[in-house]
Amino acid sequence: xxxxxxxxxxxxxxxxxxxxxxxxxxxxxxxxxxxxxxxxxxxxxxxxxxxxxxxxxxxxxxxxxxxxxxxxxxxxxxxxxxxxxxxxxxxxxxxxxxxxxxxxxxxxxxxxxxxxxxxxxxxxxxxxxxxxxxxxxxxxxxxxxxxxxxxxxxxxxxxxxxxxxxxxxxxxxxxxxxxxxxxxxxxxxxxxxxxxxxxxxxxxxxxxxxxxxxxxxxxxxxxxxxxxxxxxxxxxxxxxxxxxxxxxxxxxxxxxxxxxxxxxxxxxxxxxxxxxxxxxxxxxxxxxxxxxxxxxxxxxxxxxxxxxxxxxxxxxxxxxxxxxxxxxxxxxxxxxxxxxxxxxxxxxxxxxxxxxxxxxxxxxxxxxxxxxxxxxxxxxxxxxxxxxxxxxxxxxxxxxxxxxxxxxxxxxxxxxxxxxxxxxxxxxxxxxxxxxxxxxxxxxxxxxxx
Numbered sequence: 001x002x003x004x005x006x007x008x009x010x011x012x013x014x015x016x017x018x019x020x021x022x023x024x025x026x027x028x029x030x031x032x033x034x035x036x037x038x039x040x041x042x043x044x045x046x047x048x049x050x051x052x053x054x055x056x057x058x059x060x061x062x063x064x065x066x067x068x069x070x071x072x073x074x075x076x077x078x079x080x081x082x083x084x085x086x087x088x089x090x091x092x093x094x095x096x097x098x099x100x101x102x103x104x105x106x107x108x109x110x111x112x113x114x115x116x117x118x119x120x121x122x123x124x125x126x127x128x129x130x131x132x133x134x135x136x137x138x139x140x141x142x143x144x145x146x147x148x149x150x151x152x153x154x155x156x157x158x159x160x161x162x163x164x165x166x167x168x169x170x171x172x173x174x175x176x177x178x179x180x181x182x183x184x185x186x187x188x189x190x191x192x193x194x195x196x197x198x199x200x201x202x203x204x205x206x207x208x209x210x211x212x213x214x215x216x217x218x219x220x221x222x223x224x225x226x227x228x229x230x231x232x233x234x235x236x237x238x239x240x241x242x243x244x245x246x247x248x249x250x251x252x253x254x255x256x257x258x259x260x261x262x263x264x265x266x267x268x269x270x271x272x273x274x275x276x277x278x279x280x281x282x283x284x285x286x287x288x289x290x291x292x293x294x295x296x297x298x299x300x301x302x303x304x305x306x307x308x309x310x311x312x313x314x315x316x317x318x319x320x321x322x323x324x325x326x327x328x329x330x331x332x333x334x335x336x337x338x339x340x341x342x343x344x345x346x347x348x349x350x351x352x353x354x355x356x357x358x359x360x361x362x363x364x365x366x367x368x369x370x371x372x373x374x375x376x377x378x379x380x381x382x383x384x385x386x387x388x389x390x391x392x393x394x395x396x397x398x399x400x401x402x403x404x405x406x407x408x409x410x411x412x413x414x415x416x417x418x419x420x421x422x423x424x425x426x427x428x429x430x431x432x433x434x435x436x437x438x439x440x441x442x443x444x445x446x447x448x449x450x
Contacts, residue, residue, distance in 0.1 A: 001074050001122045002081070003056075005088070005115060007104060008033055008067040015066070015104045018115050020122040024056050024071045032058050032069055045364075050078045063089040064099050072122075087127035088118060094129045094282035096140050097172040103143040110138040129173060129282030140172045173218070173281045184433035186225065186279070188286075188422060189214040192413050193444035196297050200397070200449045209291040209415050210444060217279035219424065219433055226423040227286065229273045233417070253417050258289035295414045298323050298441065299374075301448035303336070303403045305396050308385070313339075313396060315384040317369065317403060323376040329409040332371040334382075339399040340365055344387040350380065358382065374407075401450035409441040 003024045007016040012033040019026070031053055039047040050059050059081040060069040068085045091114060093099040096107050104111055117135050118127055126132065192211040199205050217225075232252040260266065261284055265276040275286065302318040317334060338345070338360075345360035345367060355372030369382050422435045 001076060002070050002072055002084075002119055002124075003122060004028060004069075004071040005119065006069050008069065009101050010065050010067075012037070013101075015101060016108065016111055016115070018112065018119075020119060023073050028056060028058075028071050029069070031056075032060070032071075033067075036060070036067070049082055059085065061085045061089070066099070066101065066104075084124060084127065088115070090283060091118065091127055091129055091132065094173045095132075095136070096143070098143050100143065106141045106143060107138075110136070110140055113138055128280070130280040133174065133281060140174065142172065183218060184220065184431070185218050185436065186422065186424065186433060187216045187436045188227070188419055188438070190413055190417065190419065190437070190439045192415060192439075192441045194295075194297075194414060194441060195445040196447070197445075198297075198301060198448040202300065202302065202448075204294070204297065207292065207295060207297065209289075209295065211289045211291065211413075211415060211417065213286040213419070214283060215279055215286050216283040217281070219279070221427065222278050222280075223425040223427065224276060224278050225425075226421075227275045227277070228420040228423075229275070230416070230418055230420065231273055233273050253291075253415060254293045255289045255291050255415075255417075256293075258287055260287050261285055289417070291415050296322060298329070298409055298412070298414060299405065299407070299446070301334075301403055301405060301446075303401065303448055303450045305400050305450060307396065311388045311391065313386045313388065315367065315382075315386065315400075317382045317384075318379060319371075319374070319381075319405070320379040321374045321376050323409065323412055325376045325378075327376045327409060327412045328373050329376075329407050330373045332374055332405065332407040334369040334371075334403060334405050336367045336401055336403045338365045338367055338386060339388065339396065341389045342386050343389045346385045348383040348385070353380070356380075358384075360384075397450050401448075403448045403450065405446040405448075406443045407446070408443075411439050412441050413439045414441055 001021075003019070003021045005016075005018045005020070006014060006029050008029060009015055012030075014029050017029060035051070035053060035058070036047040049061060050057065052058070055073060057072050057076070058069060059071075059078060060067050061082055062068075063086070068089050070081050070085060072081075089099060092104070092111060095110060095114060096103045113136050114132065117132055118125060190211065190213055192209050195206070195208045195210070197205045230253050234252050234254045235258060236256070260275070261277070263277045263280055263284075264286060267276065268274045277286065298321065300320040300322055304316045305313060308314040315336070317336065319332075319334065321329065323329075342365050347358040349356055349358070357370045359368040360366070361368060367384055371380060374380065419437050422437065424433055424435070
C-alpha cells in the first residue's frame with residue numbers, strides 16, 4: 001500500500017507528486033531529498049534504496065538521473081515497492097518515448113493520468129502498457145530527440161551491416177510519425193551484466209552472467225514473431241567444462257537457468273531453440289537467464305601496492321582489454337580504497353594518454369581512475385604515489401583495495417548467446433518491417449583483490 005509517489009530531479013526539484021492516502025506529511029519530498037543529499041557527508045556511500053525517517057518508509061530508485069520515490073507508513077515488502085517503481089518508470093517511458101525531466105514536465109497531464117490508473121487509493125491496479133492503452137487517451141507531446149544528451153556507442157542498433165542510433169527507440173508506443181504514418185520496426189536488446197572476482201594472483205574465483213533479452217515492438221496489429229537462439233544452447237549444468245583458452249569462442253552455450261515472459265510460447269524451443277510470441281506494447285523482457293559457466297573475462301586487472309620510503313607508498317594498476325580490437329568499451333571507471341591514513345595522492349598516466357581522469361577522494365580515501373574508452377587488445381597503466389600521515393603497522397595490502405571496475409561494452413557479449421534470426425509473420429508480400437538487434441555487456445560486480 002503506497003501513501004505517496006513523487007519524482008525528483010537531481011537538483012531536488014519536485015517534478016511529479018501524487019498523494020494517494022493523505023497519511024504522510026506534504027513535506028516528505030523535501031525530507032527525503034535532504035536525507036539522500038547529506039547521506040554522503042556522514043561517511044557513507046549512496047543512500048540505501050529503503051530507509052525510515054520518523055515512522056515513514058521511503059523507497060527510491062534512480063532512473064536516468066531521476067529519483068522515483070514512494071512513501072508509506074505500513075510495513076510493505078521492499079522488493080515489491082522497488083519493482084513497482086521500476087515498472088512505473090518503464091510505463092512512463094513507453095508512453096513518452098523519452099524519460100527525462102523535460103518530457104515529464106511537458107506531459108504532466110498524461111503522466112498524472114497514468115499514475116491514477118496504475119495506483120488507486122494506494123493499491124496497485126496494473127503496470128501493463130497494453131492494458132493501460134484501454135484507459136489512457138491523452139496523446140504525448142514528443143520531446144525533440146536532438147535536445148537529449150548525446151548517446152555513446154552503446155546506443156547503436158544493428159541490422160545486418162546497417163547501424164542505427166539508439167535514439168530510434170526514443171518514441172512513444174502510442175504516438176504516430178509525422179503525417180500519421182507508423183514506422184514498422186522491432187528492437188531487441190541482449191543485455192548482460194557480469195560479476196567476476198579475481199584473486200590477488202589473477203585467477204578467477206567467481207564468475208557469473210545475469211542476462212536478459214529485451215524487446216520493444218512498434219509493429220501494428222501485433223503480428224507473431226519467431227526468435228531463434230543458438231542451436232547448441234543448453235539449459236542446466238550437464239557437467240561439460242568449456243575451456244575458453246582453446247578455440248575462438250566455439251562450444252555450447254550452457255545456461256544455469258532461465259525464465260520467459262508470459263507471452264512466449266515454447267512449443268518448438270526444445271527442438272530448435274526457437275521462441276514464438278505475440279509481443280505486447282511497450283518494452284518487456286522476452287527471457288532472463290543466468291550463467292556460471294567459465295567465460296573469458298573482458299578485462300584483466302593487475303594491482304600492486306608497496307612501500308616507497310618513509311610515510312610513502314606506490315600503487316600500480318594495469319587494465320588489459322581481452323576482447324577483439326574491433327570492439328571498444330566505454331565509460332570505464334576504476335576505484336580502489338586506500339589506507340585510512342592516506343593524506344595525499346599524485347598520479348602518473350602513461351605518455352600520450354587521452355580521455356583519462358584521476359582523482360583522490362579524501363573524504364572516503366578512494367582512488368578513482370576514469371577512461372572514456374578502451375580499444376580491444378590494449379593495456380593501460382596508472383601509477384599513484386601516496387603520502388601517509390602515520391607509519392603503517394600492518395601489511396599495506398590488508399589496508400587497501402580491492403580494486404573495482406565498471407564499464408559498458410557495446411556489440412559484445414561474453415556468453416556467446418545470439419539471436420540467429422528474427423522472423424515476423426507477413427501480412428502481405430510488401431510487408432517488411434525493420435529489425436534492430438543490439439548486444440551490450442556491463443559490469444555488475446567486477447573486483448580484483450590485491
